Protein backbone atom coordinates (compact mmCIF):
# COMPACT_ATOMS: atom_id res chain seq x y z
CA UNK A 42 0.00 0.00 0.00
CA UNK A 43 1.67 3.20 -1.15
CA UNK A 44 0.93 6.71 0.02
CA UNK A 45 1.47 10.09 -1.62
CA UNK A 46 1.14 13.61 -0.32
CA UNK A 47 -0.36 15.83 -2.99
CA UNK A 48 -0.01 19.58 -2.64
CA UNK A 49 -2.98 21.85 -3.36
CA UNK A 50 -4.04 25.37 -2.43
CA UNK A 51 -7.30 26.97 -1.40
CA UNK A 52 -8.29 27.38 -5.06
CA UNK A 53 -7.40 23.95 -6.41
CA UNK A 54 -8.39 21.82 -3.39
CA UNK A 55 -12.17 22.04 -4.06
CA UNK A 56 -11.69 21.24 -7.76
CA UNK A 57 -9.52 18.17 -7.16
CA UNK A 58 -11.77 16.79 -4.43
CA UNK A 59 -15.17 17.37 -6.05
CA UNK A 60 -14.07 16.44 -9.59
CA UNK A 61 -11.98 13.47 -8.48
CA UNK A 62 -8.50 13.95 -9.89
CA UNK A 63 -4.94 14.96 -9.05
CA UNK A 64 -2.91 16.88 -11.61
CA UNK A 65 0.73 17.87 -11.95
CA UNK A 66 2.48 20.41 -14.15
CA UNK A 67 3.74 19.92 -17.67
CA UNK A 68 7.48 20.61 -17.77
CA UNK A 69 9.04 22.14 -20.87
CA UNK A 70 12.50 20.91 -20.03
CA UNK A 71 15.52 21.88 -17.96
CA UNK A 72 15.29 21.36 -14.22
CA UNK A 73 11.53 21.10 -14.42
CA UNK A 74 11.68 17.68 -16.09
CA UNK A 75 11.71 16.26 -12.58
CA UNK A 76 8.05 17.22 -12.29
CA UNK A 77 7.24 14.10 -14.26
CA UNK A 78 8.66 11.90 -11.50
CA UNK A 79 5.40 12.41 -9.67
CA UNK A 80 3.26 11.06 -12.44
CA UNK A 81 5.62 8.11 -12.91
CA UNK A 82 5.16 7.10 -9.27
CA UNK A 83 1.34 6.97 -9.30
CA UNK A 84 -0.15 3.48 -9.33
CA UNK A 85 -3.78 2.40 -9.28
CA UNK A 86 -4.72 1.54 -5.70
CA UNK A 87 -2.25 3.98 -4.11
CA UNK A 88 -3.52 6.44 -1.52
CA UNK A 89 -3.29 10.22 -1.63
CA UNK A 90 -3.34 12.63 1.31
CA UNK A 91 -3.84 16.28 0.34
CA UNK A 92 -1.63 18.98 1.73
CA UNK A 93 -3.25 22.39 1.41
CA UNK A 94 -0.50 24.98 1.26
CA UNK A 95 -0.93 28.54 2.33
CA UNK A 96 -1.74 31.24 -0.18
CA UNK A 97 -1.54 34.10 2.30
CA UNK A 98 -1.16 34.43 6.06
CA UNK A 99 -4.78 35.25 6.79
CA UNK A 100 -6.03 31.78 7.59
CA UNK A 101 -3.31 29.55 9.00
CA UNK A 102 -5.83 26.97 10.19
CA UNK A 103 -7.24 26.26 6.77
CA UNK A 104 -4.00 24.72 5.60
CA UNK A 105 -2.39 21.42 6.37
CA UNK A 106 -2.92 17.73 5.70
CA UNK A 107 -6.43 16.58 4.88
CA UNK A 108 -8.45 13.67 3.48
CA UNK A 109 -7.51 10.29 2.04
CA UNK A 110 -8.30 9.43 -1.58
CA UNK A 111 -7.49 6.33 -3.64
CA UNK A 112 -6.01 6.47 -7.15
CA UNK A 113 -8.37 4.68 -9.54
CA UNK A 114 -6.81 5.26 -12.99
CA UNK A 115 -3.49 5.08 -14.75
CA UNK A 116 -1.83 8.47 -15.35
CA UNK A 117 -3.15 10.36 -18.39
CA UNK A 118 -2.61 13.66 -20.18
CA UNK A 119 -5.65 15.87 -20.59
CA UNK A 120 -5.56 19.57 -21.44
CA UNK A 121 -9.22 20.28 -20.74
CA UNK A 122 -10.01 22.73 -17.94
CA UNK A 123 -12.08 21.51 -14.99
CA UNK A 124 -14.27 23.89 -12.98
CA UNK A 125 -16.03 23.54 -9.65
CA UNK A 126 -18.09 26.55 -8.58
CA UNK A 127 -15.75 29.51 -8.95
CA UNK A 128 -12.49 27.55 -9.11
CA UNK A 129 -10.74 26.13 -12.15
CA UNK A 130 -7.82 23.78 -12.78
CA UNK A 131 -6.44 24.36 -16.28
CA UNK A 132 -5.02 21.92 -18.80
CA UNK A 133 -3.39 24.63 -20.95
CA UNK A 134 -3.08 28.41 -21.03
CA UNK A 135 -6.63 29.84 -21.24
CA UNK A 136 -5.40 32.81 -23.29
CA UNK A 137 -3.04 31.36 -25.91
CA UNK A 138 -3.51 27.60 -25.55
CA UNK A 139 0.15 26.98 -24.66
CA UNK A 140 0.47 23.55 -23.07
CA UNK A 141 3.37 24.14 -20.69
CA UNK A 142 2.78 25.16 -17.12
CA UNK A 143 2.98 28.71 -15.82
CA UNK A 144 5.80 30.16 -13.76
CA UNK A 145 5.47 32.46 -10.74
CA UNK A 146 7.42 35.70 -10.42
CA UNK A 147 8.76 37.10 -7.14
CA UNK A 148 5.41 38.71 -6.37
CA UNK A 149 3.55 35.42 -6.71
CA UNK A 150 1.93 36.42 -10.03
CA UNK A 151 1.78 33.52 -12.50
CA UNK A 152 2.91 34.08 -16.08
CA UNK A 153 2.32 32.05 -19.21
CA UNK A 154 5.66 30.69 -20.47
CA UNK A 155 4.87 30.89 -24.20
CA UNK A 156 7.86 32.75 -25.69
CA UNK A 157 6.12 33.45 -29.01
CA UNK A 158 3.32 35.74 -27.90
CA UNK A 159 2.94 38.96 -25.92
CA UNK A 160 3.53 38.29 -22.22
CA UNK A 161 0.37 37.57 -20.26
CA UNK A 162 -0.58 36.30 -16.83
CA UNK A 163 -2.67 33.31 -15.78
CA UNK A 164 -5.82 34.17 -13.77
CA UNK A 165 -5.24 34.18 -9.99
CA UNK A 166 -5.62 30.79 -8.39
CA UNK A 167 -5.51 28.82 -11.63
CA UNK A 168 -2.77 26.35 -12.53
CA UNK A 169 -1.97 24.40 -15.70
CA UNK A 170 -1.98 20.73 -14.59
CA UNK A 171 -2.52 18.39 -17.54
CA UNK A 172 -0.80 15.23 -16.20
CA UNK A 173 -3.53 13.59 -14.12
CA UNK A 174 -4.89 10.55 -12.32
CA UNK A 175 -8.49 9.92 -11.25
CA UNK A 176 -9.15 9.51 -7.53
CA UNK A 177 -12.04 8.52 -5.28
CA UNK A 178 -12.58 9.48 -1.64
CA UNK A 179 -11.78 7.06 1.18
CA UNK A 180 -11.95 9.42 4.17
CA UNK A 181 -13.00 13.07 4.22
CA UNK A 182 -12.34 15.35 7.16
CA UNK A 183 -13.53 18.90 7.83
CA UNK A 184 -10.40 20.14 9.56
CA UNK A 185 -6.87 19.81 8.23
CA UNK A 186 -3.93 18.76 10.42
CA UNK A 187 -1.95 22.00 10.68
CA UNK A 188 1.84 22.10 10.40
CA UNK A 189 2.53 22.47 14.11
CA UNK A 190 0.35 19.50 15.00
CA UNK A 191 1.98 17.45 12.25
CA UNK A 192 5.61 18.42 12.74
CA UNK A 193 6.05 19.82 16.25
CA UNK A 194 3.48 18.32 18.64
CA UNK A 195 5.11 15.50 20.62
CA UNK A 196 1.85 14.41 22.25
CA UNK A 197 1.53 12.14 19.27
CA UNK A 198 4.35 9.65 18.84
CA UNK A 199 6.09 9.39 15.51
CA UNK A 200 7.56 11.93 13.12
CA UNK A 201 7.45 12.91 9.47
CA UNK A 202 11.13 12.44 8.60
CA UNK A 203 10.88 12.52 4.81
CA UNK A 204 8.58 15.53 4.77
CA UNK A 205 10.21 17.75 7.33
CA UNK A 206 13.20 18.81 5.27
CA UNK A 207 11.50 19.82 2.13
CA UNK A 208 8.73 21.43 4.16
CA UNK A 209 6.32 21.40 1.33
CA UNK A 210 4.99 24.88 1.98
CA UNK A 211 8.17 26.35 0.50
CA UNK A 212 7.57 28.33 -2.68
CA UNK A 213 9.87 26.19 -4.79
CA UNK A 214 8.17 23.05 -3.57
CA UNK A 215 4.64 24.18 -4.19
CA UNK A 216 2.30 22.07 -6.22
CA UNK A 217 4.28 18.90 -6.07
CA UNK A 218 3.67 15.44 -4.81
CA UNK A 219 5.78 12.91 -3.03
CA UNK A 220 5.56 9.43 -1.66
CA UNK A 221 5.72 9.08 2.09
CA UNK A 222 6.78 6.22 4.35
CA UNK A 223 4.02 3.91 5.63
CA UNK A 224 4.67 5.10 9.20
CA UNK A 225 4.29 8.72 8.10
CA UNK A 226 0.93 7.94 6.49
CA UNK A 227 -0.15 6.15 9.68
CA UNK A 228 0.70 9.21 11.71
CA UNK A 229 -1.16 11.61 9.43
CA UNK A 230 -4.29 9.45 9.37
CA UNK A 231 -4.12 9.08 13.15
CA UNK A 232 -3.92 12.87 13.55
CA UNK A 233 -6.73 13.51 11.08
CA UNK A 234 -8.99 11.20 13.06
CA UNK A 235 -7.94 12.77 16.36
CA UNK A 236 -8.62 16.33 15.23
CA UNK A 237 -11.87 15.44 13.50
CA UNK A 238 -13.74 13.63 16.24
CA UNK A 239 -16.77 13.84 13.98
CA UNK A 240 -15.45 11.74 11.17
CA UNK A 241 -17.28 12.67 7.98
CA UNK A 242 -18.69 9.75 6.08
CA UNK A 243 -21.54 11.51 4.37
CA UNK A 244 -19.53 13.72 2.03
CA UNK A 245 -17.93 10.79 0.24
CA UNK A 246 -19.65 11.62 -3.02
CA UNK A 247 -17.16 12.62 -5.67
CA UNK A 248 -18.06 12.65 -9.32
CA UNK A 249 -14.97 12.11 -11.47
CA UNK A 250 -14.91 14.75 -14.19
CA UNK A 251 -14.06 12.09 -16.76
CA UNK A 252 -14.12 8.29 -16.95
CA UNK A 253 -11.51 5.57 -17.46
CA UNK A 254 -13.11 4.93 -20.88
CA UNK A 255 -12.72 8.59 -21.88
CA UNK A 256 -9.02 8.66 -20.98
CA UNK A 257 -8.11 5.31 -22.54
CA UNK A 258 -6.39 7.01 -25.48
CA UNK A 259 -4.77 9.72 -23.35
CA UNK A 260 -2.52 7.55 -21.15
CA UNK A 261 0.94 8.98 -20.46
CA UNK A 262 3.51 7.37 -22.80
CA UNK A 263 6.49 5.41 -21.54
CA UNK A 264 9.15 7.76 -20.17
CA UNK A 265 11.49 7.58 -23.16
CA UNK A 266 8.59 8.06 -25.59
CA UNK A 267 7.36 11.30 -24.01
CA UNK A 268 7.85 14.13 -26.49
CA UNK A 269 7.85 17.88 -26.15
CA UNK A 270 4.35 18.68 -27.27
CA UNK A 271 5.16 21.24 -29.90
CA UNK A 272 8.18 19.68 -31.60
CA UNK A 273 7.95 15.91 -31.31
CA UNK A 274 11.46 15.88 -29.83
CA UNK A 275 11.87 13.45 -26.90
CA UNK A 276 11.65 15.19 -23.52
CA UNK A 277 14.54 13.07 -22.27
CA UNK A 278 17.37 13.31 -24.79
CA UNK A 279 19.35 10.14 -25.52
CA UNK A 280 22.89 10.56 -26.82
CA UNK A 281 24.30 8.59 -29.72
CA UNK A 282 26.20 6.23 -27.40
CA UNK A 283 23.01 5.27 -25.53
CA UNK A 284 23.50 7.46 -22.47
CA UNK A 285 20.92 9.95 -21.27
CA UNK A 286 21.67 13.66 -21.52
CA UNK A 287 20.50 14.22 -17.98
CA UNK A 288 19.87 12.16 -14.89
CA UNK A 289 16.17 12.96 -14.74
CA UNK A 290 15.43 10.61 -17.64
CA UNK A 291 17.08 7.73 -15.83
CA UNK A 292 15.23 8.52 -12.62
CA UNK A 293 11.83 8.79 -14.35
CA UNK A 294 12.48 5.52 -16.20
CA UNK A 295 13.45 3.74 -12.98
CA UNK A 296 10.33 5.00 -11.21
CA UNK A 297 8.19 3.86 -14.12
CA UNK A 298 9.74 0.40 -14.20
CA UNK A 299 10.63 -0.41 -10.61
CA UNK A 300 7.71 -2.84 -10.30
CA UNK A 301 7.58 -3.97 -13.94
CA UNK A 302 9.73 -7.11 -13.93
CA UNK A 303 12.62 -5.58 -15.92
CA UNK A 304 15.72 -7.84 -16.12
CA UNK A 305 18.38 -7.10 -13.47
CA UNK A 306 16.15 -4.47 -11.80
CA UNK A 307 13.59 -7.15 -10.92
CA UNK A 308 16.28 -9.26 -9.21
CA UNK A 309 17.34 -6.30 -7.11
CA UNK A 310 13.80 -5.33 -6.15
CA UNK A 311 12.96 -8.95 -5.34
CA UNK A 312 9.52 -10.22 -4.47
CA UNK A 313 6.97 -7.47 -5.22
CA UNK A 314 4.85 -8.73 -2.31
CA UNK A 315 7.77 -7.77 -0.08
CA UNK A 316 8.14 -4.31 -1.62
CA UNK A 317 6.75 -2.17 1.17
CA UNK A 318 7.64 1.28 -0.11
CA UNK A 319 9.47 3.03 -2.90
CA UNK A 320 10.01 6.70 -3.46
CA UNK A 321 12.44 9.17 -4.95
CA UNK A 322 14.53 12.09 -3.69
CA UNK A 323 14.14 10.96 -0.12
CA UNK A 324 16.12 13.40 1.98
CA UNK A 325 17.98 12.09 5.00
CA UNK A 326 20.19 15.00 6.01
CA UNK A 327 20.14 18.70 6.78
CA UNK A 328 22.65 19.31 4.01
CA UNK A 329 20.24 17.99 1.41
CA UNK A 330 21.77 14.52 1.30
CA UNK A 331 19.19 12.33 -0.37
CA UNK A 332 18.54 8.94 -1.85
CA UNK A 333 17.68 9.24 -5.54
CA UNK A 334 15.44 6.22 -5.04
CA UNK A 335 14.72 4.41 -1.78
CA UNK A 336 12.90 1.10 -1.53
CA UNK A 337 11.85 -0.72 1.65
CA UNK A 338 11.24 -4.43 1.91
CA UNK A 339 9.11 -6.30 4.43
CA UNK A 340 9.03 -10.01 5.25
CA UNK A 341 6.76 -11.81 7.74
CA UNK A 342 5.27 -8.47 8.74
CA UNK A 343 8.61 -6.81 9.47
CA UNK A 344 10.80 -4.41 7.51
CA UNK A 345 14.14 -6.07 6.88
CA UNK A 346 15.90 -4.18 4.09
CA UNK A 347 16.32 -0.72 2.59
CA UNK A 348 17.72 -0.38 -0.92
CA UNK A 349 19.26 2.96 -1.80
CA UNK A 350 19.87 3.94 -5.43
CA UNK A 351 22.37 6.58 -6.53
CA UNK A 352 21.90 7.44 -10.22
CA UNK A 353 24.51 8.98 -12.53
CA UNK A 354 23.92 9.80 -16.17
CA UNK A 355 27.61 9.31 -16.97
CA UNK A 356 30.01 7.25 -14.93
CA UNK A 357 30.02 5.80 -11.47
CA UNK A 358 33.54 6.51 -10.23
CA UNK A 359 35.61 7.10 -7.13
CA UNK A 360 33.80 10.37 -6.41
CA UNK A 361 30.37 8.70 -6.55
CA UNK A 362 31.45 6.10 -4.02
CA UNK A 363 33.12 8.68 -1.82
CA UNK A 364 30.15 11.00 -1.87
CA UNK A 365 27.78 8.32 -0.63
CA UNK A 366 29.70 5.62 1.20
CA UNK A 367 32.88 7.10 2.65
CA UNK A 368 32.27 7.16 6.42
CA UNK A 369 34.65 10.11 6.71
CA UNK A 370 32.25 12.15 4.59
CA UNK A 371 28.89 10.95 5.80
CA UNK A 372 27.53 8.29 8.06
CA UNK A 373 25.29 6.63 5.52
CA UNK A 374 24.30 3.67 7.68
CA UNK A 375 23.35 5.89 10.58
CA UNK A 376 21.21 8.46 8.77
CA UNK A 377 19.49 6.16 6.30
CA UNK A 378 19.16 3.60 9.08
CA UNK A 379 17.46 6.05 11.43
CA UNK A 380 15.22 7.42 8.70
CA UNK A 381 13.63 4.04 8.11
CA UNK A 382 13.75 2.43 11.54
CA UNK A 383 13.00 5.17 14.09
CA UNK A 384 9.22 5.09 13.62
CA UNK A 385 8.58 1.89 11.73
CA UNK A 386 5.70 -0.22 12.88
CA UNK A 387 6.20 -2.87 14.17
CA UNK A 388 9.67 -1.98 15.57
CA UNK A 389 12.54 -4.05 14.20
CA UNK A 390 15.82 -5.33 15.63
CA UNK A 391 17.93 -5.37 12.49
CA UNK A 392 18.02 -3.84 9.04
CA UNK A 393 20.11 -4.41 5.94
CA UNK A 394 20.95 -1.47 3.70
CA UNK A 395 21.76 -2.31 0.09
CA UNK A 396 23.59 0.50 -1.74
CA UNK A 397 23.19 0.52 -5.54
CA UNK A 398 25.07 2.77 -7.93
CA UNK A 399 23.86 3.11 -11.50
CA UNK A 400 25.78 4.85 -14.29
CA UNK A 401 26.36 4.67 -18.02
CA UNK A 402 29.78 3.28 -17.16
CA UNK A 403 31.22 1.84 -14.00
CA UNK A 404 34.79 3.05 -13.73
CA UNK A 405 37.44 0.82 -12.17
CA UNK A 406 38.14 3.61 -9.66
CA UNK A 407 34.69 3.00 -8.15
CA UNK A 408 35.52 -0.62 -7.40
CA UNK A 409 38.91 0.35 -5.99
CA UNK A 410 37.30 2.96 -3.74
CA UNK A 411 34.80 0.43 -2.40
CA UNK A 412 37.71 -1.90 -1.63
CA UNK A 413 39.57 0.95 0.09
CA UNK A 414 36.58 1.79 2.25
CA UNK A 415 36.18 -1.86 3.17
CA UNK A 416 39.89 -2.18 4.01
CA UNK A 417 39.93 0.95 6.15
CA UNK A 418 36.54 0.81 7.86
CA UNK A 419 35.11 -2.72 7.29
CA UNK A 420 31.95 -0.88 6.26
CA UNK A 421 30.47 -3.83 4.38
CA UNK A 422 31.12 -6.53 6.97
CA UNK A 423 30.64 -4.71 10.29
CA UNK A 424 27.32 -3.94 11.87
CA UNK A 425 26.50 -0.67 13.57
CA UNK A 426 24.00 -0.14 16.35
CA UNK A 427 21.37 2.58 16.49
CA UNK A 428 20.51 3.06 20.13
CA UNK A 429 16.81 3.76 20.66
CA UNK A 430 16.77 3.07 24.39
CA UNK A 431 15.78 6.65 25.15
CA UNK A 432 12.58 6.08 23.21
CA UNK A 433 11.80 2.79 24.90
CA UNK A 434 12.47 0.96 21.67
CA UNK A 435 14.87 -1.85 20.96
CA UNK A 436 18.16 -0.85 19.42
CA UNK A 437 18.60 -1.72 15.75
CA UNK A 438 21.60 -3.45 14.18
CA UNK A 439 22.38 -1.96 10.77
CA UNK A 440 24.32 -3.93 8.18
CA UNK A 441 25.43 -2.22 4.97
CA UNK A 442 25.66 -4.83 2.21
CA UNK A 443 28.33 -4.95 -0.49
CA UNK A 444 27.38 -2.24 -3.01
CA UNK A 445 25.82 -3.32 -6.28
CA UNK A 446 27.21 -1.54 -9.35
CA UNK A 447 25.06 -1.33 -12.48
CA UNK A 448 25.78 0.08 -15.90
CA UNK A 449 22.90 1.19 -18.11
CA UNK A 450 22.34 1.76 -21.81
CA UNK A 451 19.27 3.08 -23.59
CA UNK A 452 18.17 0.63 -26.28
CA UNK A 453 15.10 1.76 -28.20
CA UNK A 454 12.57 2.98 -25.68
CA UNK A 455 13.91 0.98 -22.79
CA UNK A 456 17.00 0.90 -20.60
CA UNK A 457 19.17 -2.19 -20.36
CA UNK A 458 20.99 -2.76 -17.10
CA UNK A 459 24.09 -4.83 -16.50
CA UNK A 460 25.55 -5.85 -13.18
CA UNK A 461 29.31 -5.44 -12.76
CA UNK A 462 30.95 -8.20 -10.79
CA UNK A 463 33.81 -7.52 -8.40
CA UNK A 464 35.18 -8.79 -5.13
CA UNK A 465 35.47 -6.81 -1.93
Ligand SMILES: [Zn+2]
Nearest residue numbers: 134137139153
Ligand atom coordinates in the same frame (compact mmCIF):
# COMPACT_ATOMS: atom_id res chain seq x y z
ZN1 LIG B 1 -0.56 31.73 -22.71
